[in-house]
Amino acid sequence: MHEIIAIIQAYQQAAAAGKKTALATVVHVEGSSYRRPGARMLITEDAAITGSISGGCLEGDAFRKALHVILSDKAMLVTYDTADEDDAKFGMGLGCQGVIQVLIEPLQGERGTAIIELLQQATASRQYASLVTFFSMNDKKAPQYGSVYLLSEKNESFGMLPLLSKEMIDEEAKQVIQQRRSSFKKYQIDEQECIVFTELIQPPVSLVVIGAGNDVIPVVKMAEMLGWQSVVLDGRPMYASRERFPMPTCQVYHSKAEQILDRVQIDPRTVFVLMSHNYNYDLSVLKVLLQHPLTYIGVLGPQKKMKMMMDDLAANGIQLTDAQKDAIHGPVGLHIGAETAEEIAVSIIAEIQAKITASDTRSLKEKQDAIHRRADLIIESSSSTVI
Incomplete structure (x- = not known):
């Protein structure tokens, strides 16, 4: 696209x-x-x-x-x-x-x-x-x-x-x-x-990032390079500013957690990453997102944060389906030894790419068959009557 x-x-x-x-x-x-x-x-x-x-x-x-x-x-x-x-x-x-x-x-x-x-x-x-x-x-x-x-x-x-x-x-x-x-x-x-x-x-990937901190900037920049469309939402007006995210295809909004979907259109190519560094804000957003079928929800933070979220959801009577558990990725990203904001952005973007293409994340050197499906290139002979 x-x-x-x-x-x-x-x-x-x-x-x-x-x-x-x-x-x-x-x-x-x-x-x-x-x-x-x-x-x-x-x-x-x-x-x-x-x-x-x-x-x-x-x-x-x-x-x-x-x-x-x-x-x-x-x-x-x-x-x-x-x-x-x-x-x-x-x-x-x-x-x-x-x-x-x-x-x-x-x-x-x-x-x-x-x-x-x-x-x-x-x-x-x-x-x-x-x-x-x-x-x-x-x-x-x-x-x-x-x-x-x-x-x-x-x-x-x-x-x-x-x-x-x-x-x-x-x-x-x-x-x-x-x-x-x-x-x-x-x-x-x-x-x-x-x-x-x-x-x-296919429509481009729509990446919705919850949070507008400094570590979100490289994520949006990489998404821009890939031709994805980005939306950044944050409850803090000083962070949710166009000056901080001048990328042409990026939209930036100041929004309460409960109102984020007023700014976002969800479709099969929409993915979310929660990066606000505010536990309650991220949890409130996650509760909203779980009301909709989504392919990918990434949650920044350690395993302890993810466990706390699951416990809080359960305490509120929210039981996750298998599809929802499969969609949630917390901690977000692939394990590539990332430390800096840019390295973490690479791991997040790579994980999303693997998810939306239904690809595994092993090294290509370990892949025994072709990288791409050869079956998708077969030219079938049509049995239809030509008019």
Whole structure:
């Protein structure tokens, strides 16, 4: 989401300056790669780049291809085989051991406007959406229709479908939103093979921090770097000030504990961290939060504080469900030997990331299988009747 927003802004600036642009999107990967399908990069004709499609090894060649796309005003699918040790195309052994399909689309005229409008709609509200992209791998001279359609969680649709019926695409798009996982399907249309990449677009993480002390500042700064949206609430007006938290996407409010939800919208991507250093304030907030289904509630402080909270809740007749116990993380953060406020912020942000992605927190060197689920990249052959 953060990357898409940056690309929209860069496109608008380029368009206002009369510069031509192209959009490169990773549409499929076989094996390993630095970025996954859905990674995007905007390229302007004067070599300005926003976003990325790799760790830096593919961007140079993709830029050259993008210039050709801009001049020809025709989309192109480019295949990068980083597993081919004899391929000296990049001038280095990449060692990624993957095959990466990158679709490069010109953003001029009505087509470019339509693509950017789809991206704008995908980021316009805090809801899940499916972005549909058509491309062909077996015949690269065939039309590469690219990103053409968007379906929101509220069943609002945008764009036009060049192939297949709306009913067929909507069915797959709804399934992607429900399962929270992108999909790839192969269709045979008039003896031509077409791949449909239905991409899950997720709203950014909404991080709500209770407390506005100095140790909250690095937490919000790191969240900003990740493209998360932050809200800081504190009962002390001298701490809850915009001057202390000038980050563009951060909102700061002075609020009583019982009224915090007047300032916050809770959805499946909303997480809370209690860092007020005021036991009674944190406990009052926790009582409010337990009335709502939440994925993550972090509580700063030692084990003794967490036990006191559990005892006080029980004394007030509040019995936690298994889901609530699973959501509460106290002491907050991963055990990485953190001491400074910045180190503690790293441990908190890392734990939240692991929680919202349902990932374990062991070292990658201990992981025997692939880092990312290979099953998510399988291209299924559709058995549906093509209209």
